[in-house]
Amino acid sequence: MDMINLTIDNRPVSVKRGTSVLHAAAQVGIKIPSLCYMKLEDLNIENKPGGCRVCVVEVEGRRNLAPACCTDVAEGMVIQTHSMRAIHARRTVVELILSDHPTDCLKCAKAGNCDLQSMAQHLGIREIHYEGEQSTFREDTSPAIIRELDKCIRCRRCEMMCNEIQSVGALSAINRGFNAVISPAFEMNLDHSVCTYCGQCVAVCPTGALTEVDHTGAVIRALSDPSKTVIVQTAPAVRAALGEEFGDEPGTLVTGKMAAALRRLGFNYVFDTDFAADLTILEEGTELLNRLTAFLGGDKNVKLPMLTSCCPAWVKFFEHQFPDLKDIPSSARSPQQMFGSIAKTYFADKIGVNRKDLVVVSIMPCVAKKYECSREEFSVNGNPDVDFALTTRELAQLINLANIDFKSLPDEDFDHPMGESTGAGVIFGTTGGVIEAAVRTAYEVFTGKKLDRLDYTELRGMEGLRHATIDFNGLPIHIGIAHGLGNARKLLEDIQQGKSHFHAIEIMSCPGGCIGGGGQPYHHGDAEILKKRQMALYREDSGKPIRKSHENPYITKLYEEFLGAPMSEKAHHLLHTEYFDRSKS
Amino acid sequence: MPKIKLSQRTIEIVKEICLSFENNEGELINVLHEAQHKLGYLPAEVQELIAHELNMSIAKVYGVVTFYSFFNMLPQGEFPISVCMGTACYVRGAEQILHEIKRQLNIEVGQSTPDGKFSLNCLRCVGACGLAPVVMVGEKVYGRVAPQQIRKIIAEYQEGCVRPEKHEM
Numbered sequence: 245m246d247m248i249n250l251t252i253d254n255r256p257v258s259v260k261r262g263t264s265v266l267h268a269a270a271q272v273g274i275k276i277p278s279l280c281y282m283k284l285e286d287l288n289i290e291n292k293p294g295g296c297r298v299c300v301v302e303v304e305g306r307r308n309l310a311p312a313c314c315t316d317v318a319e320g321m322v323i324q325t326h327s328m329r330a331i332h333a334r335r336t337v338v339e340l341i342l343s344d345h346p347t348d349c350l351k352c353a354k355a356g357n358c359d360l361q362s363m364a365q366h367l368g369i370r371e372i373h374y375e376g377e378q379s380t381f382r383e384d385t386s387p388a389i390i391r392e393l394d395k396c397i398r399c400r401r402c403e404m405m406c407n408e409i410q411s412v413g414a415l416s417a418i419n420r421g422f423n424a425v426i427s428p429a430f431e432m433n434l435d436h437s438v439c440t441y442c443g444q445c446v447a448v449c450p451t452g453a454l455t456e457v458d459h460t461g462a463v464i465r466a467l468s469d470p471s472k473t474v475i476v477q478t479a480p481a482v483r484a485a486l487g488e489e490f491g492d493e494p495g496t497l498v499t500g501k502m503a504a505a506l507r508r509l510g511f512n513y514v515f516d517t518d519f520a521a522d523l524t525i526l527e528e529g530t531e532l533l534n535r536l537t538a539f540l541g542g543d544k545n546v547k548l549p550m551l552t553s554c555c556p557a558w559v560k561f562f563e564h565q566f567p568d569l570k571d572i573p574s575s576a577r578s579p580q581q582m583f584g585s586i587a588k589t590y591f592a593d594k595i596g597v598n599r600k601d602l603v604v605v606s607i608m609p610c611v612a613k614k615y616e617c618s619r620e621e622f623s624v625n626g627n628p629d630v631d632f633a634l635t636t637r638e639l640a641q642l643i644n645l646a647n648i649d650f651k652s653l654p655d656e657d658f659d660h661p662m663g664e665s666t667g668a669g670v671i672f673g674t675t676g677g678v679i680e681a682a683v684r685t686a687y688e689v690f691t692g693k694k695l696d697r698l699d700y701t702e703l704r705g706m707e708g709l710r711h712a713t714i715d716f717n718g719l720p721i722h723i724g725i726a727h728g729l730g731n732a733r734k735l736l737e738d739i740q741q742g743k744s745h746f747h748a749i750e751i752m753s754c755p756g757g758c759i760g761g762g763g764q765p766y767h768h769g770d771a772e773i774l775k776k777r778q779m780a781l782y783r784e785d786s787g788k789p790i791r792k793s794h795e796n797p798y799i800t801k802l803y804e805e806f807l808g809a810p811m812s813e814k815a816h817h818l819l820h821t822e823y824f825d826r827s828k829s
Numbered sequence: 830m831p832k833i834k835l836s837q838r839t840i841e842i843v844k845e846i847c848l849s850f851e852n853n854e855g856e857l858i859n860v861l862h863e864a865q866h867k868l869g870y871l872p873a874e875v876q877e878l879i880a881h882e883l884n885m886s887i888a889k890v891y892g893v894v895t896f897y898s899f900f901n902m903l904p905q906g907e908f909p910i911s912v913c914m915g916t917a918c919y920v921r922g923a924e925q926i927l928h929e930i931k932r933q934l935n936i937e938v939g940q941s942t943p944d945g946k947f948s949l950n951c952l953r954c955v956g957a958c959g960l961a962p963v964v965m966v967g968e969k970v971y972g973r974v975a976p977q978q979i980r981k982i983i984a985e986y987q988e989g990c991v992r993p994e995k996h997e998m
Binding site: 417418419427 | 873876877885886887888889890891892895896
């Protein structure tokens with residue numbers, strides 16, 4: 245190994261060639277303040293524009309200060325990370341950024357979670373010595389994301405996520421100098437662009453420039469309206485992250501406390517999206533088996549591989565970018581929408597409430613779910629199946645607002661009949677989870693045999709693209725998995741070129757899957773947090789008494805009482821959907 | 830921005846330009862230069878077409894078009910006037926020159942005269958600082974310009990000048 249020896253803050257350091265000064269310093273425990281720089285280890289996500297100059301250090305023998313994030317180490321380098329000159333420069337840089345930043349921190353959606361605010365605090369900035377023009381950009385509101393670009397510090401993290409990781413290409417730096425900003429083409433609104441609302445820009449934005457549309461007010465109004473029955477569903481990934489908002493270690497499971505908190509917030513029924521995830525497996529798994537059987541029977545028109553369709557950002561992505569492939573994904577709606585559809589028919593009938601008086605709220609790790617529930621096809625006569633989708637962060641905000649002491653809550657169960665779920669439903673929240681859940685059911689239905697093991701470790705992990713072959717009683721089933729839309733694009737291009745040998749592909753838009761969703765507590769560039777959330781979901785799965793979707797007794801009952809069978813006409817009407825070509829709009 | 834529909838001929842021209850650079854994303858700036866040279870300006874539809882041909886995002890193309898002051902998204906006058914606002918020109922009175930042109934043509938920076946004859950833009954340094962302040966009309970450079978000369982320069986183009994070849998969109 246080619247090692248480089250240097251001195252940082254009078255300490256000898258030996259690191260691999262090609263290491264940046266920032267990482268070399270970190271290896272000996274010296275934290276150099278940085279702002280625009282961000283790295284998610286093991287996920288191949290790095291933002292290194294060298295733009296903000298907060299991380300400048302003094303290098304002996306160099307006239308200018310060097311940005312630590314994009315300066316590689318060199319033999320014999322002598323570095324002072326906190327010389328008077330470096331500190332002064334750092335403070336000046338932050339003051340200059342603040343001189344063109346709104347000072348509405350008290351009411352900013354990002355207050356307390358803002359990297360710029362933390363940096364100003366860290367550097368002890370009490371006065372801004374510069375006065376000048378202020379940027380004024382128009383605010384842009386979409387169904388899911390708000391852009392308030394007066395707060396943009398041009399770190400370009402969002403642009404990196406949108407282009408390099410997601411390959412969506414909705415955002416780019418435009419204009420130059422003082423007028424430079426990150427924007428869709430022709431400064432159009434986000435909802436006219438190719439944006440998928442994956443929310444990864446929101447997840448990495450260091451300030452309040454990009455935030456989710458806040459629906460907490462609307463939910464509070466519904467909860468305080470006596471004429472409404474308000475029910476709630478919680479997505480799998482929420483329970484593995486919500487605790488972080490209340491000081492729990494990442495990876496702490498708070499399923500029971502979450503149910504208790506929702507009940508104290510006044511929801512009439514506390515249900516689980518995991519129930520609908522089990523339902524999704526029955527529908528999507530049956531669809532996969534139907535397609536497989538037809539394919540094996542020699543049907544040339546059958547579309548394989550089948551792609552999952554749980555992720556609304558992924559759906560919008562292929563509608564814009566691969567409309568020629570829109571027949572390939574499963575027609576199954578996402579668990580959120582299946583839940584809404586069943587809640588406003590089956591459940592509303594059960595409790596004798598008119599669908600207009602039933603308000604369905606979902607708690608999602610996602611900002612795209614806000615967009616999904618606003619899609620017209622998911623409503624009946626203007627009444628949406630899911631009325632409001634809140635992010636994990638918004639739920640935490642509601643819990644705080646209601647003065648609920650989250651940590652001291654008892655563990656409570658979900659209500660019935662839409663709160664019961666299996667381990668298969670829980671792992672929907674992580675990359676690889678949906679397809680593992682599908683395999684557990686598809687295998688048993690297809691082969692008629694009991695599975696002897698449930699943990700398909702070959703489908704698990706954090707690599708962006710994975711594949712595995714599962715033996716279905718002598719029939720090899722080839723499975724592909726992608727998380728991050730840039731990785732998904734690679735699989736789609738293979739399909740277009742006829743190079744794909746997969747039977748089924750799982751796609752999730754966010755790195756790590758829903759555990760890394762745009763609506764989750766901010767990770768501030770720490771990939772360990774995502775991994776711990778992932779492990780938590782697998783822990784919840786292995787602790788469940790039932791771990792296969794088709795064994796969920798309430799799902800069986802739902803089919804018996806209401807739907808008939810998977811892919812029945814009624815199921816088709818309520819649980820499946822169609823996709824649209826958005827490439828021309 | 831008003832939506833315009835590109836003629837078949839324009840679409841062919843843009844595609845030819847892209848193809849001459851092998852539809853290579855890395856040649857974007859050259860493609861934009863060539864397209865503006867042939868078409869006079871780069872409306873949104875042309876940028877969308879270029880993005881499609883080079884297989885890159887429209888936002889990125891727009892980002893480059895808005896970064897360089899050379900590129901125009903609005904139709905230019907038959908004779909585009911550019912006033913250099915670089916440091917050397919600025920300190921030698923570019924602002925008064927600009928003011929005089931605005932007064933005489935009765936337009937602001939970025940606009941065209943109603944007859945479509947002149948348009949006015951600022952640019953940064955044409956590399957002729959020794960001649961500061963510099964004004965360009967089309968490709969022709971005027972050096973050491975004084976405000977009193979403006980009327981005469983504009984008059985040169987009022988009648989009988991050779992019209993530059995531009996493709997109509």
